[in-house]
Amino acid sequence: MIKVTIWNEFRHEQEIPAIAAIYPKGIHGQLAEALAAEDLEIRTATLDQPEHGLTDEVLQSTDVLVWWGHCAHALVRDDIVEKVHQRILEGMGLIVLHSGHFSKIFKRVTGCTCSLKWREAGEKCRLWNIAPTHPITQGIGEYFELPHEEMYGERFDIPEDGKVIFIGWFEGGNVFRSGVTFERGYGKVFYFQPGHESYPTYYDANVIKVIGNAIRWARPVFFRAHSAPNSPALEEIRSVDTAPHAAVLQNADGTNR
Ligand code: ZN
Secondary structure, eight states: OEEEEEEEOOOHHHHOHHHHHHOTTHHHHHHHHHHOOTTEEEEEEETTSGGGGOOHHHHHTOSEEEEEOSSOGGGSOHHHHHHHHHHHHHTOEEEEEGGGGGSHHHHHHHOSOOOOEEEEEEEEEEEEEOOTTSGGGTTOOSEEEEEEEEEEESOOOOOTTOEEEEEEEETTSOEEEEEEEEEETTEEEEEEOOOOTTSOGGGOHHHHHHHHHHHHHHSOSOOOOOOOOOOOOSSOOOOOOOSHHHHOOBOTTSOBO
């Protein structure tokens, strides 16, 4: 079983009736329901729960964390972001959805501003599958379309080591790296663009398929704490430089050390 925690800031659904009508159980509730499968043990967590629902116990028993946030990124506690980051470096998978591109945790794992262009015009979006052999695109055709999405466009400020899985095209003319994977420490990270709160995107079968595939791809191979051990040589080192210039290092005050 893969232990999945779906995190949602859960503000729009409580504050805006039109969005509550689309996601009466919250985006997290819809994702949990749509992703339900025999190999997944799914629970949810939200911003307003104690410790945002991400206690040490929850993080220690999460294989893959799914993240949706938008208007309340700044309210996520830095010490909890730090714990999530450490857990990713140790092996936990992270799936960042839509406006999660500006979350503290995605900025942390990418080291970038994660800025992008956007436009809310309800336009058509076509996602091209450019990595057909990748585990995340299995069961997805050459492309799929969403009738209405918020436009996210380039330039998307993310690191160049991201592997692009989907390229998004928008009716208004923009393109976007809509699905990108990263590896950080022992953890795998996937960013996926669809999911604006005012459209029923998380009811779309292709979107759910991709997120489900990504969860299975990002499951940890193992968890391991990072350390920086001194490494004894495996063989005798015969070429050790014993000349004075190499052996004598000086302290700032001119004495040898
Ligand atoms: Zn949005």
